[in-house]
Amino acid sequence: MxxxxxxxxxxxxxxxxxxxxxxxxxxxxxxxxxxxxxxxxxxxxxxxxxxxxxxxxxxxxxxxxxxxxxxxxxxxxxxxxxxxxxxxxxxxxxxxDEAMAEKAVALGQRIGVVATVKSTMAPSSDLVRDKAREAGKEVEVVEYLVDGALDILMKENNREKHNELVLASIKKAEEECDVIVLAQGSMTVLLPLLGEIKKPVLTSPxxxxxxxxxxxxxx
The missing domain is CATH 3.40.50.1860 (Rossmann fold)
Incomplete structure (x- = not known):
């Protein structure tokens, strides 16, 4: 095995x-x-x-x-x-998050990265750029930081507040980007709320x- x-x-x-x-x-x-x-x-x-x-x-x-x-x-x-x-x-x-970054590059040129922890933003954005270089494609990465939202989810156990904050950034990214990447795996809690989002929203797990x-x- x-x-x-x-x-x-x-x-x-x-x-x-x-x-x-x-x-x-x-x-x-x-x-x-x-x-x-x-x-x-x-x-x-x-x-x-x-x-x-x-x-x-x-x-x-x-x-x-x-x-x-x-x-x-x-x-x-x-x-x-x-x-x-x-x-x-x-x-x-x-x-x-490797496969998510690869799919994002395949789907669009202007890629929004939504993160709930500041320390995740740079490696997540850089990974998208790395995958774009590997694919021989030029992309633009637009960053949307919802700083502190992960603490709201993990420490305060307030899923509703976390979702409200992150969803606002996703809607902004929808207006400005071709595809949206959710940098934290924890953000899959938002999937049931994304029915009205028309642009592709990718999660990593x-x-x-x-x-x-x-x-x-x-x-």
Missing amino acids: KKIYIIHTSLVSHQELQQLFKEIIPEAELFNIVDDSLLHDVKTHGSVNPKITGRVCDYVRAAERNGADLIFSQCSSVGKAMDLAKQLVHVPVVKV RLGVEKARKVLMGE
Whole structure:
């Protein structure tokens, strides 16, 4: 049985990812490495630093030593650290938002990135630009930061307020962009509210797990 290790920086999307992996790759065995201090430290520092990167590298190497066939990164904010970490191992590393960025580039030229954590905005926007360069396409990334909304969801447990704030930014992005990317996996809670949005709105968890299957199974 193939082993997948998921590296989490919070538990906000833990349950959803477990369900998606069981649905999409039921033949794989799942293991989780959770360090919620990573996201705290990234938010405090504003971006990844050498200490954070070192810890991410340690977790990736530990997963490989424990027999991982694939390592899945749950957090967009540590994307840059994960890019370095994956060079240290011989098993594939898939970031949750890679497939979303690839699809966004395929769908439009003016791409709106909506984020609820400041530290996620730069790596998410840069990932879209990286995927555009790989595709040989010029894109314009427009950033919409709903700063503090994730804390409202996680710490205050106020989903209604979180959704109201983020939905306002999505509607603004709809007016200005061809396609909208929701940078945090936690933003999937908004999916039932997006019926009136006419532009494509992409979220990462399902697309990320589908990409993991393709990589793991060589599809």
